[in-house]
Structures are given as C-alpha cells and as structure tokens.
Amino acid sequence: MRLLAFVTATCLLVAAGRWTTAADAPAGEPQAPAGGATLRGRVDIQRVVPAPERRPGVVDLASSTMPLERGVRPAVVYLESTEVPKQSPLRSVPPEPGRARMDQRDETFVPHVLAISVGTSVAFPNSDITFHNVFSLSKTKRFDLGRYGNGKSETVLFDRPGIVRVFCDIHSHMSAFVLVFNHSYFTTTDAEGRYRIDGIPAGSYTVTAWHEGSARDTRTVTFPPGSLDLDLSVR
C-alpha cells in the first residue's frame, strides 16, 4: 500500500513538474537540459538596421494612423558542433517538440525573431482589426496561411532546420524571422543583449551570434570548463 502511494505521488510530482516546465518556458525558447556547462555573455549589436517603413502610400486614400514598432531587434546565439553532425554531442539530447506563437499586432510580427527547435508548431494569431496573410517562400518552410481576421489563428509545423523569412502578403512592411534548430542549444538575446545557454555537453563548438539575416559573429569554444563568459559583436 505504501509502495502504491509512493508510486502515485511520484507520478503526480513528475507530471506536475512537466506541466510547470512547459507552461513557464517562454514561447519558442528551448528547455535547458539538466547538467552540463553554461555559456553566457552579451551580444553587442553595432550595425544599424533600418526601422521598418511602409512603402510610400501614394495611391492610398488614407494614410495609416498606426505607428510601426521600432524596438531593438534581438540577436540569436546558437551552438554548432565542430564534430560531424551525426556524432555531435548536441544531438545527444533530442529537442522536445513544442509550441510557440508569433502574433500579428499593430501590423507587426511579435516577436520579430523566433528561435525554435525542429518539430515546433508556431501559431500565428491575428490581433489586428484588419486581415493579414502570413506566408513564406523560404526553402526551409514554404507556406501560405491565406487571409484571416481578428481573433483567428493558423498554425505551422516547422519540421526542418534552417532560417525562415515570414511576411504578410497584404502589408509589405511586415516581416519576421523564424530560426529552426535541430538541437536545444540556442537562445535569443534580451533587451540589453544578454544571453545564456545552459546544459551544454562536453565538446568543442562554434558559437554564433546571428542578427537580421546577414550579420554574424562566430567563435570556437570548448567545454569544460563548466561556465564560460563570452561577449560577441555583430556589425
């Protein structure tokens, strides 16, 4: 009887733990594998990325009253093994397929950059009063969700690693990136450019800071040590 109670309690705790982890993790962010090394630091974004602009609305009968989001666009920091891909220690813990969300709000994709693992389903809800039409012509994932209105959402399963550029067919100033990885060792920088990747298995890696498609800073690191501070810069 005690054994049964112990097993039941253990199962409930495990289930509760899984539930809490899944619910609390930020959308699209990888769940850090237990143990392993930690890589942290700051990405200094020195390049000037033009703020999104609407095309000159010469033919429009009314200019939009909606200001476009001009916030800082984050970088994505990720690891790549220097080993051949099949022997990569990064693959030792397969990524957990999850769910993420890229909102369409004030004629802007929010977040502008989404980093996810292969197998993640991304929802594209429309929070604007106007129609949107999310699509991508990227080789990694080609899709067209069609036009839908406020309160509606469509989902895309990202089943291959790579970079996917996302656009709206109605509003040409709307664009975003989805970066799809076949492991869990990546993260997006916060508002100050800081990043942290935990649970890195021992091995030799290249660390890449990626920003807006064209700018990268790549370094080679080896773990252990158990924790490493590494500042990166994209220009």
Add this chain to the structure above:
Amino acid sequence: MTRVVAAAVAWCSIAAAASAQTLPSEPVSFGDGRVVLGGDVAATIAPVDPGFFSYGQYDHSTMRELRIGLSAQVRATRRVSLLAEVRSENLADVTPFALYARVRPIPNRRFDIQVGRIPPTFGRFSRLAYSKQNPLIGYPLAYQYLTSLRPDALPASTDELLQMRARGWRSSFSVGEPTPAPGVPLASSLTWDTGVQVIAGVKAVTLVGSVTNGTLSNPRVGDDNGGKTVAARMVVAAAPGLEIGSSFSRGSFVSRTALNALGTLATRDFPQTAYGLDLEYSRGHWLTRLEAISSDWRVPLLSTGRVEPLRSTAISVEGRYALVPGVYTAIRAEHLGFSRVQAPGGTLPWDAPVMRVEIGAGYYIQRNLIFKGSVQLNERDGGRTTTVRLPAAQLLFWF
C-alpha cells in the same frame, strides 16, 4: 523596335539581378524615416495587338511596355507629408504621375486633406492599376479601353460619331481639334487629376470627396474648360474581408478648343457624369472583386444643335486563388456596352461593344518579384478586327 529590345534587355537584367538576390526588398528610408523611397518596375511582353484593344492613352499597348516608377514620401512635420511618384513608360519621358501634399490636422485621426495631383477618388481599380494587387497583366476595360470620344474634338452628327466606332485608339472628328488622337476611357487609371481631396474615416466607413481640374475620363494638371469635377466615394467595410464601395463623379468634359468651334452652343455645360459600384471580398486563399461603372457624356452635335446623351456601362468580375505558396491563378471577365443612337443608316450603339476575358497565373520568384503570364481574349461587335487573342508575360518588381 529599339524600345522593345531595351525592354527585353531590362527584363533579363531584372531576372538576373533577382537570381543573384541583389535587389532591394524594403523601401529605402533616410532621416529616421522622414524620407521613404519606393519603386516598381514592370516589363510586359505580348504580340502586336492588331485590334488596338489594349492601347492606352499614351499611344501604345499596355501589354507591351516597360514601366518604371519611383515614389517618395517626405514627412515634413507630424501633420504634413509630401508624396510624389514619377514614371517612365518604354524609356520615354519621365512624367510626374502624382505630386501632392497630405495634411492630417489631427494626428491619429483618419482625416486627411490632399492637395495637388491626387489619387483618383472614383472607383476601386483606379488605384490598383500599377500595383501587385492587379493579379493579371491587363487592365479592366473601364479604365483602359479607349472609346471614340475626345474632349477636344466633337462629331458634328451621329453619323460622324458612328463612323468612329471601334476606332478609339485614333479618333478624329470635324469639330474642334482636327488632328487624330486617342479617345478616352470611361475612367482613366493611367493619369491622375489635379485638385483638392478630403478623406475621412469613421469606424468601418471611409468617405472621400474631391474637386479637380479634369474629368474622370480626362484627368488634367491644368483646367481646359473653366469647369471643375466633383467626385465622391464611400467605402464600407461591411464584414471581415468584405468592402463595398460606391462612387460618383460629375464634371465639364468638353475642352475650350472644342467649345470655341461650337459657336452659340458653347454657352451650355457638357458634363461627364459617372456612377460606380464595387465590391471586394477575400477569405482564405480567395480574393474576388466586382466593379460596375456607368458613364454618361453630354455631347453637342453641331449639325442638329441637339445635345446627345452618350452612355457607356462597364461591368467587371475578377477572382484570384492561391494554389500553393507563391503560385496563384486569376481570371477577369468583363463587358463594355454603349447606348444606341439614331443615325441615317439606322440605330446602333455609339461605339462598338467589347467583351474581354483574361486568364492568367502568377509565380513569386521572391516576395517582391512576380512573374505573371496570361491570355487575354477580346471580342468586339464592330471595327475591322473583331477578335484578338493576346498571350502576355510580365515581370513585376517592387520595393
């Protein structure tokens, strides 16, 4: 021939640049977004149109042209912007297509006053002609097909009017300007008018009103007859994805050149009056548009002293469906009809009625580079050439 070769070279250059991913994909901005530049290039090839069905007011086929446009928006202050667009067709003259100031007295309120060479108030397609929102290559008949009417030359009689049936691409009448020249479409989308426009939006309703120098069918920079055109439009977003619009336009059509030749008849006003109804519905991978326009010109006939009411009605139905990501198919079916007039030889429509069906497809080479292909079938109840089938291809790029 030189221009066709130049167009072909430009066409190939664009495709080559596209494959190398060197084309800009976003508008170019300066001064923290105060100055924004955009552009578009459309290279269209098609065989010679022996029936002149696809000719526009610039004396060439709209299905055989290289069109380059550059647009700019300068935000002078929080309330005032300057907007301009210059265009060149077939590498000929560069013309200022649009040039106006937009004043928004109350920021964050949908109330604008626009002054200068302004966008058309009337109709739906009038503002879509050059954009990627035209899923096909050709334009609707109402906005492109040239009737035989001219503001600067008038027929002396109904008999003379009927002799010009199906000859709108090079029309000639005995009263007024003697040189043959293109007639006018019901509503011009290839030229914009000059004047003042007020736009107000309240919730799902947008109201537009304007006073301009030209007319719906003959937009102008300067006034040529002392009369103004008043136009109004109301658009209601009736449901998600559904917009219903209605338009009205009335203005003096006959120019001073023709009025001077009319003598005592010239004391009256000879207006063009037009009504329009349009609808756009989109959902999922579908987009459908419907537009109907009725235009009425009052034309004086010197031989009888009468004023002849000449009506023309156009109806157009268009559909677009996205087959797979980056590939769509589209179709447009339309009819352009004319009221009948009495002449010694009998009663006939004052110009030859036209039917047109265009079927095509588009392929996105990249987000802002589309290859379109279409076949346009034209049929006319009059003229030397009554049927023309025009296959066409277009490469459209914008940033």
